[in-house]
Amino acid sequence: MTKNKSVLKWLEEMKALVSPDQVVWIDGSEEQLEELRKMSCDTGEMVKLNQEKLPGCYLHRTHENDVARVEARTFICSREEKDAGPTNNWKDPQEMYELLYSIAKDSYQGKTMYVIPYSMGPVGSPFAKIGYELTDSIYVVLNMAIMTRVGAAVEAVLPEDSDDWVRGLHASCNVDAEKRYICHFPEDNAIISVNSAYGGNVLLGKKCFALRIASFLGKNEGWMAEHMLILGIENPQGEIKYVTAAFPSACGKTNLAMMIPPEGYQAKGYKVWTVGDDIAWMHVGPDGRLWAINPENGFFGVAPGTNMKSNPNALITTQKGTIFTNVVHNLNDNTVWWEGLDKNPPELGVDWKGNPWNGKTADQKGAHPNSRFTAPAKNCPCISDQFDNGAGVPISAIIFGGRRAQTTPLVYQSRDWNNGVFVGSIMASETTAAATGAVGVVRRDPMAMLPFCGYHMGDYFGHWIEMGEKLGEKAPKIFNVNWFRVDDNGKFIWPGFGDNLRVLEWILARCEGKVDAVQTPIGFTPNPEDINLEGLEDFDIETLKTILEVDPGKWAKEAAGIEEFYEKFGDRLPEELKNQLATLKENLK
């Protein structure tokens, strides 16, 4: 337990508010966590799975109405409405505190308050930041213990008089969707989440702190918090180059971060190393380059579609010490199953809602489309040896990407940093099950940060431009990819997954100035023969050409859509981006 004065004062206030029966301090020890696992199995909150097949693994089901992030109920409560900007929900902080306190009041009665000290980033790293989460949910404690570094070691590095930590209060209440609020108070370093017990809504270190609060801190302190994977690509000479990539939720970050190189590449000696799969904190290093750390300590990954072919590294990562949420419980052998794991759904199963399920109902999924695994990063067979390096890894390229059935080519490179910021700002993607609401609708999702930017998005674009000025010649090169172009039958054209390394190889070659490119109105696309297609079945250069194409007609429509989107930002839209849009329109003439 800490001696930090501001932590203790806040804790007393919160205790008085929520009235727990007792307070338990999470020290991070295996004994304490094991005790909590036992308790959660006794109450039925978790199910202990087959310990021979899945040692240390558990299953949990959340309430049916509580299965994804809730963007409509997520608020940025900056003092001034204009600082939250047009893309965030806002409410006056005093009003919101009052509302949340009235909801949370006495809600821990009869329950235990768990105090979780946690570090985002390797403990003691100059780039790491500390948070405290209070929760009434053992599920949250056990997830936080996988996703972040928790306990006494964290407290040891927070000075007694420091106020540099993030306050997080989580109250499950009765998971009433009508009273669910996920609220951020950037000027107070504070987060309050009520009436949910699911993932991104309640693991407050993740989206709430490491993106929404951290993006605000990053703007003020001169660094960046981004919804990005971090990946190292080792070439046959043993040199490792690192890239980050921002794709919207459930659009392929975990998959790219853990990809297996195609056989031909493996034979040549290519290897891929995972540093992170969801969040990157990036700083200008002593050498003037951009360096990234992964603030997390585990993966909260999408289960459906994960299998030994699509992502063996992810599947192997989940075979021990993992919590599964909202997947199928296979009662035949007390294991788990989800759509896309294999072709053998259990005949004796329980679906994500807790009902008997036998895999024979074609229209009724067994696992929720946003069912997830929470797995320790150290389980990952391809985890980078730099994972725990508090200084991070130097970034050669930043890659944006989304799900676009049409319009956006397989890959293109921006002309320079500011053009790259433009490319990120105009990202659009089909929505997925990661958030509640319609799925498959194209929406603008700048830098994959639409649901996660903790301040005015126009200022966020401005911050990107400033970072480019700081980095100058040493700035990473910026690219855009789209694995999701479909043919007339709606089938994905590009094979994707491990074969995405073929595109990354071109990206790195461009960074090193080793390969030419085609100038198009939107930037540089590859000469088709520069993408290595060796070993690919059913995919030839003619097909490749169709997905490298930049159709001026479609892009003219796109430009009109961008113009409309940009209008939202009013005078907070940087001049540089207005000019970029004008250039795009000019290029399309």
Ligand code: GTP
């Ligand atoms: P969050 O954890 O929600 O931020 O998502 P993520 O970006 O890590 O998503 P993830 O890698 O789990 O992507 C999940 C979905 O993308 C699954 O439906 C995958 O099948 C699909 N996917 C990933 N990579 C590819 C690819 O290269 N091609 C195609 N067609 N689908 C892909």
Ligand code: SPV
């Ligand atoms: C996402 O939705 O982008 C996620 C899952 O990574 S959650 O933690 O629920 O936000």
Ligand code: MN
């Ligand atoms: Mn994410």
